[in-house]
Amino acid sequence: MKTKTISRRKMVWLYLLFAIMISGLLAACSDTEETGSPSQTPNENEGTVNEEGASEEEPLEISMILPLFEEVPDMNNHFWTEFQKRTNTVLDIEWVPSGDFSTKFDLVLSSGALPDVMWAPNVNDPNLLRAINNGAFTEIGQYLGDFSNYPNLRDNAAPNAWRFVDRDGEIYGVPRFRPAIDQGLKIRKDWLDNLGLPIPTTLEEFADALEAIVTQDPNGTGQNDTIGHVHSYGGTGIHAAFAAGFGALDPAYDSDGGMIHYNLHPGFVKTVDYFRDLYERGALPKEFVTISQTQTQELFESGQAASYIRNIWRAWMFEESIQRTDPEAEVVIVELEGPEGPAVQLESGVYGALMLSNQLSEEKVKRILDYFEMTNTDEFFEMIFFGIEGIHYELDESGERVMNEVGDVEIGTSVQQPLPLTYNDWWKSYDKNAPKEYNETVLEDTAHYSEVGKVNPFAYLTAPTWVDTWPRYQNEWESRVVETIVGNMTMDEFEAYIESVREKPEMKQAFQEFAEAYEAFWK
Template identity: 25%
Template sequence: MKSVGQKWLLPLLAFVLLAAGCGKEAGDDAASNSNASGTTALDNATSGATEDKVTEITVMSPYYQPEPFADDNVIKREYEKRTNMKMDVTLISSNNYEEKANVTLASGDIPDLMVLTDPFTPNVLTMMEQGAFWDITPYIKDYPNLAAYPADIWNNTKVKGKNYMIPRVRALDGDSFPIIRQDWLDKLGLPVPQTLDDLYNVMEAFTEKDPDGDGQKDTYGFTGSVDSDAMGNFVIFQNLFNNANGKWKLDGDKLEDTDLLPGTRDMLVYLNKAFTEGLIPKDFALMKTSQHEDQLKSNRAGIFNNTLNNINNIGVDLVKVAPDAQLMSPLYMISPNGAKMSIKGTGMAGALVIPKKTVSEQKLKAILAMLDYGGSPDGLMLKKGLLGVHIKEAECGYVDLPQKQLDNFGDIGQIFNGYDKYGRVPAAGAFVSCQQYADMQKLIDDRAQYSIGSPAVGLQSPTYNEVGPEYMKKIQDLKIQVIMGKQPIESWDKYVSELKADTKYQQISKEINEAYQDRFAK
């Protein structure tokens, strides 16, 4: 190997309550395999591999553990055995993986299978269009577990109508959405908010009515942090006001810039009022993620915006100071236009590519069959470890054994993936009962009908690459100034008018729309 016991509530009508303590990151625990096929391409002749001949491949992948897994790692060897493959894996620390990946791509000496943590950089997209990587579009149908990935994910990875990458899939639903202290709602006699007005009323009550019961005005309705060029945790308000997900909103067949829409102006007025009335921290614009998380963990804030699977980061510490703390998330919220909505993720965390110049079609098929096996029920189970060695059966799932940590195979999951629509639901175990896990699965099932995805995943604009970051920082800076009352809303109106008349800024919109149309071009 080369290496360079929490509190819960049951669902009520359109809502489901979430555990104060949750589990693993999305994609770390593909327990349900709900969309995985019982067969793989290894079961038929399309794999290109035979029983008596092992296919040898080179692989480049990041590692996130303190140490990379060894070449003779027991789980690596088991994947090789089951897929009739031999992988020569170069593992590179995630701290400098992108830099090393760029050097490797530029050299032209590309391994047979390569992980790209960001497959949408201009140079990678250019290489795809120039035919540097295999177009796997006509092959996907032959690999049942790859073919079972949701169409949204395959569409998000298209480049001019073709799929040159195999997405490292993650759950679509369960993405960032308001998480609310249910115990505070109950104490103050408040219903679960559905509209933005409802949400404001809850924020106000959580700030003014002493929900923690200490007799002091020391709590915030909502907390979060922002970025220098984006709204960070506060983006949920822009999304809700615009009934959108992110900077671009699909209107018919055209993408609209949400920063220029009336909903974003309304958001600024809304948050300015919240800031003025002390419903959000006065220093929110300077806070780091760890600081707003500390407010939540210390029982000083009642609403935040995060993914379901990350609730554990808050809840496991929160119950130490507030033993009766309970957390919930609405099934949906209602935008000002009356639409019920939730937020859908991109469904991917990077991708894998296969170079065409050095990989034959036979080897391509063997690699796809190997990845297809990784997405099968058996392949996903192996990602957890060997039964009786690394894991053991529990009441409804599995629990880790000490040998799992000793054998250090977690980063094999950077190569082998499979789609689990419940990937953002924490596994049943120490903090989540079997019934609660089932309740959260139902939340995911029900949320799918309301979730809105970003239509602009991976779309590139040459003009944006040149000047876009500067525009985004100026836009974000003015948003913060308006929210904090340092600039009137009229300053925002004036700037929006200027952006609409700015030919270079409008060129970004033109190019993003062209890229969107090209994505589905045949």
């Protein structure tokens, strides 16, 4: 009897196991027919899901180096816990302050100690292109193919985004999609009001207004303690928005038909002359070249500086910060007309790229690409931008999201960093903490930027000769720009220097390559 009892039990268990296997296979086939997407359909690298919808596969561990725009986040807070649960990931992120990121990026490239994923701020940076040529990063185009398995990365991308990261038919990074309308020049309207000055509408009026602000005590302290314009991105202190007003973002050609790079563009030379005038009039801080990117924001946000260029949406945030010590502060976005057109710079739709180390296995590359595919949706964008209802925001009577204290702490710019972000044209102008009427006004006032602004073509063009040659000149060029702005070099001397660099054979060759690339890109 005992032997028969054991045999029956074995038969029952075998029957149950067989039924479970058949049920699982049928379910898998049904899912595949309905979705056909790696973000929704298990592939050979994916596991099953339980009744709650959570993946039973081992979480994907990804090491990353990403920029930080606020305090270092708690990766165990509500947002990051839920994000990693939904994506079945464990994110090991080294956060680097955004103002120091370029330096960190170059150090990591030179060390060769790459994480699984690293953000590259500029897809045309010569150091990055050399690293690609030396085999540091994975060519992911071979996995993306025709994007039939990655419809979200295809359909929710910025216009031309994948062309911007294409290098002779090869793709070495997942572009981070960003609105074309992004940067905006901000100025303290309350200081202008205190001096009886109108909001400037031209670059010339802007210079006059800054000179008045730094010499006429707009804050009423009895001292000349106000600062004029603080730059955003280090180096020469010249933001491309100003250069747009002098035509430096328009194509310019040498006598041989070569396309002159932005750094050597006649319009850039005129922009240097303009900044030289700002400096002579005290509108730039004396030590501007040594002020870090992080410090420039601190100077404006703490109420010490009159103007600053950064994302349009930050105007409300800056105003609120300044009002903590100066309740009458008012920050407005200004559009200035230059000699060659509006001083409005548009982004290419791509803000750098997420690069995958060449040391990764094929399986891990595919899983990381699946992670990018899965998160590049409107649903994930909503989570990234607003957080989770009931935890980070509530809905008011009209259905508008109202951020709460948890959302203010946990949902900042840093949560946007570890994924491409599905494309839309508004979110760099929209502050989720600002009143609805304020956001509507800003969006209406800046919508025409897409028609009048210019994209720097060298944000997406590259030339092999330039990559090999420019690093030898870059430090000298930057030094000459600064020397000219502060008056240690005359404009005639600077123009002669720029002309001498333009005439070098290797530069002539690079210009020819740029012209060919530009024509091919827009064919």
